[in-house]
Amino acid sequence: MSQFTKAEIDADMAMLTDKIASGGTVIASSSDLLKKSFFIPALSILLSLVNTWTFYYINSLRYKYAYSEGYVEFLTSDGLFVLIPTVIIGLLFSIMTYNNLLIYLTIPDDVRKKSLILGHLEKIVFRTVVFFLGLMILSVILSxxxxxxxxxIPALEFALFLVLNMIVGMEINRLGAGLALEKISNLIKKI
Known part of the structure; x- marks a missing residue:
């Protein structure tokens, strides 16, 4: 965890507020937002497919009935119990991510790179996502x-959704930047 002084946080928040108030916001393209917000859910669905394939293949070796049509049949019957929750949780995840990315991407790229708070939050989000993706891959192997x-996979996707929001909220509160980020968010919404 990074340690910042109150003066650094205040200066960073003033810089963010000034840059956004000056009209330097960017309107992100919807295709870019969709690509970024559906990345984790799409990866979760892919891992879920691999997960069901691993489960089917290992079990079929035990009983000597491995064939590709059998996997499709397994996927459309028992495999749906894993895929459907993954898709539903993925849709919720992408909707929430879309809203958060909409606010994040309106801040110009050069301002995001200069900002201590946004850089810190970006590192935390990246580490959390990598940790949960590692757990998802481990789940695929163990399945x-x-x-x-x-x-x-669906359980870890849901946990990632909750933990990510909780960690980002806790870090914003720890830095004392909650009220300032809310003001920035309201300013962006007006634009």
Whole structure:
């Protein structure tokens, strides 16, 4: 965790407020927002497909019935119990991410790079996402041996959604930047 002084936080918030109030905001393209907000859910669906394939393949080797049509049949029957929650949680995740990215991407790129607070929050988000993606890959590997790990992808996707929002909120409060970021958010919404 980074340590900042109150003066650094105040200077950073003043810089962010001045840059945004000066009209230097950027309107992000909807295609860019959609790509970024659906990245984790799309990756989760892909990992969920690999997860069901691993479960099917390992179990089919035990009973000697591995064939590609069997996987499709398994996927459309029992595999849906893993895919449907992944898709539903992914849609919720992408909607919330879309709103957060909409606010984040309206801040010009050079301002984001200069900002201590936004840089710190970006590092925290990146580390959290990488940690949960590692757990998802571990769940894919273990699902071939223990069937309950097949539900690890939707569970970890939901946990990532909750933990990410909780950690970002806690860091904003820790830095004392909550009120200032709310003012910036309201200013961006008016623009």
């Amino acid at each position: 071939g041996f223990i069937s309950w790990f097949a539900f690890g």
